[in-house]
Amino acid sequence: MSIFEYAPAPESRAVVDIKESYGLFVNGEFTPGGGASFKTVNPATEEVLAEVAEADAADVDRAVKAARKAHDKVWGPMPGRERAKYLYRIARIIQERSRELAVLESIDNGKPIKESRDVDVPTVAAHFFYYAGWADKLEHSGYGSTPLGVAGQVIPWNFPLLMLAWKIAPALACGNTVVLKPAETTPLTALLFAEICQQADLPPGVVNILTGAGETGRAIVEHPGVDKVAFTGSTEVGKAIARAVASTDKRVTLELGGKAANIVFDDAPMDQAVEGIVNGIFFNQGHVCCAGSRLLVQESVAEEVLERLKRRMGTLRVGDPLDKNTDVGAINSAAQLARIRELSDIGEAEGAERWSAPCDLPSTGYWFAPTLFTGVSQAHRIAREEIFGPVLSMLTFRTPSEAVEKANNTPYGLSAGIWTEKGSRILEVAGQLRAGVVWANTFNKFDPTSPFGGYKESGYGREGGRHGLAAYLKGGQA
Numbered sequence: 001m002s003i004f005e006y007a008p009a010p011e012s013r014a015v016v017d018i019k020e021s022y023g024l025f026v027n028g029e030f031t032p033g034g035g036a037s038f039k040t041v042n043p044a045t046e047e048v049l050a051e052v053a054e055a056d057a058a059d060v061d062r063a064v065k066a067a068r069k070a071h072d073k074v075w076g077p078m079p080g081r082e083r084a085k086y087l088y089r090i091a092r093i094i095q096e097r098s099r100e101l102a103v104l105e106s107i108d109n110g111k112p113i114k115e116s117r118d119v120d121v122p123t124v125a126a127h128f129f130y131y132a133g134w135a136d137k138l139e140h141s142g143y144g145s146t147p148l149g150v151a152g153q154v155i156p157w158n159f160p161l162l163m164l165a166w167k168i169a170p171a172l173a174c175g176n177t178v179v180l181k182p183a184e185t186t187p188l189t190a191l192l193f194a195e196i197c198q199q200a201d202l203p204p205g206v207v208n209i210l211t212g213a214g215e216t217g218r219a220i221v222e223h224p225g226v227d228k229v230a231f232t233g234s235t236e237v238g239k240a241i242a243r244a245v246a247s248t249d250k251r252v253t254l255e256l257g258g259k260a261a262n263i264v265f266d267d268a269p270m271d272q273a274v275e276g277i278v279n280g281i282f283f284n285q286g287h288v289c290c291a292g293s294r295l296l297v298q299e300s301v302a303e304e305v306l307e308r309l310k311r312r313m314g315t316l317r318v319g320d321p322l323d324k325n326t327d328v329g330a331i332n333s334a335a336q337l338a339r340i341r342e343l344s345d346i347g348e349a350e351g352a353e354r355w356s357a358p359c360d361l362p363s364t365g366y367w368f369a370p371t372l373f374t375g376v377s378q379a380h381r382i383a384r385e386e387i388f389g390p391v392l393s394m395l396t397f398r399t400p401s402e403a404v405e406k407a408n409n410t411p412y413g414l415s416a417g418i419w420t421e422k423g424s425r426i427l428e429v430a431g432q433l434r435a436g437v438v439w440a441n442t443f444n445k446f447d448p449t450s451p452f453g454g455y456k457e458s459g460y461g462r463e464g465g466r467h468g469l470a471a472y473l474k475g476g477q478a
């Protein structure tokens, strides 16, 4: 039981209209798929929300051909300033329909409404606005202004709409057309986005949305008509994709897993640092590739941090994603919950000490209490493998160089956090961290103007900012 009690403040579900079944969005229209179908479930209640088409190889072929035609005849030749108008229109419709998008995202994904409403959806709109601004200025990008053609894009379930925006906005701004597959557990906001494309009068075939699972993703990646593959997801699937495209001339960007270090020095502003630790790992139930899942605390303040952290974790409200008071929502799927449980049990078996915030978890749905492991060593699997859930491992260090060494001791290199009062220390430590993004005295801040991406097994290529254009223009690197 949380020490604070609130009356429930549920957001209305009536603002969304979930259909019983959904087809595929190909060439500007919703069409039935030729393959099977699957169910999408509300992870907070286990209620089946809708039956969704599973695109097969023929559907993928249809979508790629529609995208090719749209690229060659309409979207590629269209002046950038005209393309920009469509992107601005999409951005504005996203803002107008933001409440509907946020509620649907929380229902299908399990994330708290305050996050989908205040973080996901505004950042999605910001992405479209930002790249709309580039569409008629590509000659100043440094990568030329020639699009690649058809982009095949595959995204995960943790930020369904935001990952869609990261993929579609820069691709379209540069004059590419897309075939995008959302994750199998979170297809609904991508299908609502397809409706938004219709509402914006986007020419048919510029955006095609194919729902399905791994096989559909594989068919998109391997289709010979796809010029560019953009993938966000696990390192394991990323490696398979890199192998699949290795013998082709397809361009590829991979945004994969992470195991970020969040480093707290003894001179850190304690209250802010504790908030940053909590935000770093419990935001979006820890289903965040750049989550600060490895907490490195300077030994002299370890006890104090631990005490404050436990106290703060005890105030997190876990429960109904649609309740505006909720801090931590549902785990996205039964399969993900099983993975989190398995790795946490391994952590205990390896000798780390487990502490979970005392909270009442609902009896249906997929839930995991915010959890902290202490007594963690670098060799423990919980310190090495991505858990992708609300589970934090705490380690200690004595000197800045030891902190850097421990932070870099990971196969991943996506992000890191530094908490200290000294600007000089921030610069010194950040320069030595092998991570694509380093936050100082903050964490999990996203902005469309800022490039995001990894080193090592976290992938290659950048999304966001001017750098994000490189992935979709002939003169770019990735």
Ligand code: NAD
Pocket: 154, 155, 156, 157, 158, 159, 181, 182, 183, 184, 212, 213, 214, 215, 216, 217, 218, 219, 221, 232, 233, 234, 235, 237, 238, 240, 241, 254, 255, 256, 257, 258, 288, 289, 290, 386, 388, 414, 454, 458, 459
């Ligand atoms: P996943 O790799 O299992 O699935 C991601 C997507 O790939 C899904 O749409 C899935 O259907 C599809 N897919 C599965 N097998 C495929 C194949 N053989 N070919 C093509 N597509 C295939 O990952 P997930 O569990 O959905 O997502 C969690 C992972 O995503 C975590 O590892 C997380 O770190 C990572 N992630 C990375 C970033 C980033 O920007 N680096 C952002 C969000 C999530």
